[in-house]
Amino acid sequence: MAQFNLNINGTKQQIEVDPTTPMLWVLRDHFNLVGTKFGCGIAQCGACTIHLGDNAVRSCQLPVSAVGEQSITTIEGLSENGDHPVQKAWLQEDVYQCGYCQAGQIMNASAFLKSNPNPTDQEIEGAMNGNICRCGTYTRIKKAIKTAATSINI
Amino acid sequence: MTLVKTSYNRRSFLRTSALAGGGLMIGFSWLASCKPTPEQIVNMPNEWFEINGYLKIGDNGMVTIMSPNPEIGQNVKTSMPMIVAEELDIDWKDVIVEQAALNTAIFKRQLAGGSQSIRHGWEALRMAGATGRHMLVAAAAEQWQVPAEEITTDAGKLFHKASDRTLGYGEVASAAAKLTAPEEVSLKEVKDFKIIGTSRKNVDGNNIVTGKPLFGIDIQKEGMLIAMIAHPPAFGMKLKSFDATEAKAMPGITSVFEMKTFKEDYTMSAFDITAFQDLIVVVGKTTWEVMNAKKALKIEWELTPDIKAKMDMFGNTMDIHFPAGLENSTAHTNEMVHQSKIKQSVVRKDGNPDESFKKAFKVIERSYSCPFLAHNCMEPMNFFADVTDDFAVLKGPIQTPEFMEKSVAARLGLPLEKVDIQMTRMGGGFGRRLYGHYLTEAGAISQQMKAPIKLVYTREDDMTMGIYRPAYHAFYRAALDENNNLIAFHVRAGGIPESPLEANRFPAGAVSNYLAEEWTADSNITVGAFRAPRSNFIAGAEQSFLDEVAELAGKDPIEFRLELLKRAQENPVGEKNDYDAERYAGVLKLVREKSDWGKENANIHRGVSAYFCHNSYVAQVLDMVVENGQPVVQKVTAAIDCGIVVNPDAARNLAEGGAIDGIGHAMYSAISFKDGKPEQNNFDRYRLIRYSEAPKEIETHFVKSDIDPTGLGEPPYPPIMGALANALYKATGQRYYHQPFISEKQILG
DSSP states (O other): OEEEEEEETTEEEEEEEOTTOBHHHIIIIISOOTTSOOSOSSSSSOTTEEEETTEEEEGGGOBGGGTTTOEEEOGGGSOSSSOOHHHHHHHHHTOOSSOTTHHHHHHHHHHHHHHOSSOOHHHHHHHHTTOOOTTOOHHHHHHHHHHHHHHHHO | OEEEEOSSOHHHHHHHHHHHHTTTSTTOOTTTBOOOOHHHHHTOOSOEEEEETTEEEETTSOEEEEEOSOOSSSOHHHHHHHHHHHHHTOOGGGEEEEEOOOOTTTOSOOOOOTTOHHHHHHHHHHHHHHHHHHHHHHHHHHHHTSOGGGEEEETTEEEEGGGTEEEEHHHHHHHHHHSOOOSEEEEOOGGGOSSTTSOOOOTTHHHHHTTOOOBGGGOOOTTOEEEEEEOOSSTTEEEEEEEOHHHHTSTTEEEEEEEESSOTTOOEETTTOOSOOEEEEEEESSHHHHHHHHHTOEEEEEEOOOEEEEEEETTEEEEEEEOSSOOOHHHHHHHHHHHHTSOOEEEEEESOHHHHHHTOSEEEEEEEEEOBBOOOOSSOSEEEEEEOSSOEEEEEOOSOHHHHHHHHHHHHTOOGGGEEEEEOBOSOOTTGGGOOHHHHHHHHHHHHHTSOEEEEOOHHHHHHSOOBBOEEEEEEEEEEOTTOOEEEEEEEEEEESSOOOOTTSTTTTTOSEEEEEEEEOOOSSOBOOOSSTTHHHHHHHHHHHHHHHHHHHTOOHHHHHHHHHHHHHHSOSSSOOOSOHHHHHHHHHHHHHHTTTTOOOTTOEEEEEEEEETTEEEEEEEEEEEETTEEEEEEEEEEEEOSSOSSHHHHHHHHHHHHHHHHHHHHHOOBOEETTEESOOSTTTSOOOOGGGSOSEEEEEEOOOOSOOOOOSSTTTTTHHHHHHHHHHHHHSOOOOBSSGGGOHHHHO
């Protein structure tokens, strides 16, 4: 057990926990931020994607001890009112079926668009290839990312 | 208008109303209700009036509609309330949707399966809305002292044109709620629909994109413990002994114990099935701590004997057999090949197939197979349970709440009325969550712990626990005469441990001489319904085979199918043909038109497929290009006849997902076995389709229809596998027979 000071969604948090605990479970079990989803536990599906600083990371493979000073953003903190351009684009395209993987998709897409606001189809595929959607909403996700890119660039 | 009898006679309706008033609406949590829009929050009514079990109306005209069925991503939580709203004649923006709890007194068939929610719900949902409208009209007639027939409704308002008077639904809701439900109500004509047939966005959209706790795995409760299970690593094995000394001493661990899923004298139902009924349970404070303690368990396993048991199949007792032994995929393949070469039990025979094959001008024979598949819902199996001495609350993802209520009640020793099952939005279902052993396990763990618990499977638990899509095989034979007419057709299909045969589907009915045989081979690997059971293999196999037969006959594959369907329509063979040949031909004609079929493009390789299942008709054309020596799916064009389309954009979403999911499983996915052990236990070794492999574009067209709606969760999934195989042939010059196609390395390597 060790004590950690974390900055989650702009709020300073303190926690005493086993240093190997992945951020996925710190968020879900300790802070009740359950929007970040458990899918595989081995960084293969992307359901647990969060932002560490500006980067999209798989929280199931990020031990709490590795976070340090870097800020953490989860789906709950992506925007104040659910109105981030990526969230709005997801609503506009009515992307989801079951919806379970979509928080991870949105977190990955939003970090990607920040680094590449004007992506090609191939770049989108490359960036999103690590996020699995079992329902098969890939074509809608791609459309939503393009919609979001357009709105960001306006 | 159509006049229909309500399913309730006066007394039974009053009874259900009373039950509904007795608590159905009360205590709805964040988990069940969709978030009202900011506008709706500002305009929340002061008082709600219960009209019937499906709906209540606020004093300001806002309406709450209950969505009765489990939501697994098929979007019934939006489309079922749309049907109620249509007949109630309310503006959709004034509707709030809530997920109903399990309540068999009010709702029928609260089950997600067989693509039947809309089809079976259609009448009851319409009636619920129409009944509400009727009662509001009656209340207004009373208030205005005019005949009810003179009152019209629109968008939540009542009108009496002669006297130019208007009332909002909210203004008469209180009076309407006190009226007796009518025994007969009028339903709208299809042409008068204002909501059905228009695209409405998913009612949970805001909750999904903001990460709200919608799913069973998201449940938290004060004092709740986390539970995980350890099960044998291989089918054909069971628990021998274990040492939990180390695990128990680890931080955060509350308890480790052995648990039997069922009581000794219990007869499993069809939805109870699980290979591993003797488990080790680890309970602790947090998920990470429990995961670590589970790894520290020292467990010895032993071989299971040959098991013969009884199973309750919806009231009929059935024998089930789990043979002893550790099974291997190579042996499974050998078994399938062996079975395909010997005569099997005849399920259907028309004309004289033997004679026809003998005198045929050309004969073609082909074999197809597919492996076991894991459902791999993105939300791993989990369930919340809070069991006290005299009451049990269970909440989480389940497609069969009504069946599982009985199972868990029997396990806990509680009467049914003391077991409350609540449904959460599900992170996928695909058939996996029809089988609720994890719900029963959660109940039993909570009872043992005397505490609320949430049982959570890891992905590895989920993928190695069984309930797979069976491994299937189909051998086909077709005979052509000298004019290239199909004169005989033979299918011999089977599987481990279930057969995929649909003997009365196309091309049965379209060929004079037809033979269908089937076989099964026992296995101790548990299987279950997987998105479009049986069809999920046999459609692709049959549609690939027909493509080859058409080629042999020198005919265009669509034209060839249409010729057969014409025969089936005009002069059908046999009397038990499951499909409507005209509707079947209809989707083929539509996809031919919409895809510009026949317009040649040297760089685009096209495959076509069409199939009927779950009461709906789907035809798909798949366009493939070759990029850097690799086949890439460029576009899928689909034509679908599922009757009236309730929510077109959501229906398109399902059709797109079905195509992507189907391409993915046919191309990439498999569970294989070595010494009883699944060789894939997570997404590093089990391949699901990813972005770069999905079609670049999908276009879906619906046949315009006034026929009552049928399902769409499953029908777009099976046929795409045939279109894929046929396009692959055009692209590569080689036929693909054995899924996953990626393993047929000679070309795709």
